[in-house]
Amino acid sequence: MRFFLAGILFVLGGCGCMDQYHAAPKQWEKLREERELAHRVLPKLTEDGKIPVVDKAAGSSANVGEEKYQAFCASCHGASGDAKTAMAAALTPPPRNFTDAAWQAKVDDAHIAKTIKGGGAAVGLSPTMAPWGGVLTDEEIAEVVKKIRAFKK
Numbered sequence: 001m002r003f004f005l006a007g008i009l010f011v012l013g014g015c016g017c018m019d020q021y022h023a024a025p026k027q028w029e030k031l032r033e034e035r036e037l038a039h040r041v042l043p044k045l046t047e048d049g050k051i052p053v054v055d056k057a058a059g060s061s062a063n064v065g066e067e068k069y070q071a072f073c074a075s076c077h078g079a080s081g082d083a084k085t086a087m088a089a090a091l092t093p094p095p096r097n098f099t100d101a102a103w104q105a106k107v108d109d110a111h112i113a114k115t116i117k118g119g120g121a122a123v124g125l126s127p128t129m130a131p132w133g134g135v136l137t138d139e140e141i142a143e144v145v146k147k148i149r150a151f152k153k
């Protein structure tokens with residue numbers, strides 16, 4: 001008898017025909033999507049002070065690298081990657097100049113990603129270059145690497 005009941009429960013639970021009693025996971029999925037979007041697109045009020053309508057396309061990977069770079073890296077490495085910042089002037093060694101073609105040729109994407117994730121210390125450089133693995137996901141780091149590559153002159 002016990003096995004019979006267990007069998008029925010298994011069938012009911014597994015067949016998907018009870019889905020109307022499990023509405024929550026679908027909502028969670030939507031919440032998760034919205035949270036991810038909010039995380040990717042830095043929210044700004046519109047010019048007249050309204051809450052913006054977030055365009056999903058704006059959070060597409062084309063912008064992630066740019067946004068993360070400008071938010072976390074530009075203060076030292078410069079908005080255009082040339083490391084001509086007040087911060088850079090105060091640092092020894094100075095932050096890398098990403099427009100430098102010789103440097104670009106010397107490093108591969110894996111090395112750049114490793115530097116971003118683990119910081120300078122992870123690749124034998126100065127720890128002033130902080131580890132960003134706790135702030136950026138691997139996917140976001142990959143986008144930032146592309147952004148850094150695009151600075152090459």
Ligand code: HEC
Nearest residue numbers: 072073076093094095096112115116120125126128129132
């Ligand atoms: C506090 C200033 C500062 C910030 C912010 C900063 N960096 Fe750096 N970064 C440095 C310094 C300093 C170096 C040079 C370290 C050295 O030469 O020993 C460096 C070096 C690098 C290098 C060169 C590694 C190599 O092998 O030449 C990369 C790539 C890099 N940073 C990426 C980033 C990215 C991406 C961000 C943002 C997520 C970032 N940095 C944020 C200071 C900073």
